[in-house]
Amino acid sequence: MADTKRKQKLLIVGAGGHAVSCIDVVEQQGVYDILGLVGLPEEVGKKVLGYEVLGTDQDLPYLNQYAEAALIAVGQIKTIAPRREIAIQLLELGFTVPVVVSPHAYVSEHAQLGAGTIVMHGAIINANVRIGNFAIINSKALLEHDVQVGEFCHVSTMASINGSCRVGDNCFIGSQACIQDGLIIGSNSVIASNSLLRKNLSEGSSFVGHNNSKND
Incomplete structure (x- = not known):
């Protein structure tokens, strides 16, 4: 029989170049279904590797209704501040961070x-x-x-x-x-x-x- 176990829905937080690499890793791992991405206001509505940018970090409380887990896909070169701020927000909202x-x-x-x-x-x-x-x-x-x-x-x-x-x-x-x-x-x-x-x-x-x- 086919495995009917439901995969967790996963949000990708970030919509730039690093997100492209993260999406590929998530797909290859095969554990999560990607719901979509969270990006900057000007990125909302565009697609990255076929996944839509559904909103910005302001929409995370709403998106938490549809995705239990989230992965930070914001790159880290000049500063870690954006990644740390996103992490705090995800944890406060109760997302799983796998x-x-x-x-x-x-x-x-x-x-x-x-x-x-x-x-x-x-x-x-x-x-x-x-x-x-x-x-x-x-x-x-x-x-x-x-x-x-x-x-x-x-x-x-x-x-x-x-x-x-x-x-x-x-x-x-x-x-x-x-x-x-x-x-x-x-x-x-x-x-x-x-x-x-x-x-x-x-x-x-x-x-x-x-x-x-x-x-x-």
Whole structure:
């Protein structure tokens, strides 16, 4: 007999480029039915990969009648503020904020992922990794054993965080950045694309390029 179990309806909150990637992950996971998107006023009525932008964040209380779950699909480069504000609103309204994992990613059964986190195609999350709420682990990112990543972090495409690193909250790690094993990165830090980090970073740091050994 066919599986008749009803899938949860899911709202995608965001209607830009990152939402396109998130939609594809949700479709591939096959757990949720996408009700539609929430976007900016000027985006209402347009379609993204065939899904309509149904309203703005002001319409979330109404849309909550038709979708139990919501996924934040707003990108995170310059600031995490919009993602954090949306998260607060979704939780206050009682939305479920699921973990969404691409079937084309590898997540160890010994890893822990926080609510609202998305793991995208080709990412690898190894044993004893701990990831906070509302994180983005983007395509082909690598988180090695015993890594800790705080909430509202974005680990970009093909970034590598080597074993036992600790990354604070609200951090952005750019595409193809490489973090040497055992480092501590303070909250609210930004590491530019293609950087090679070999020293700890204090809270609120911005880093680009290469630096010397962590033991120097």
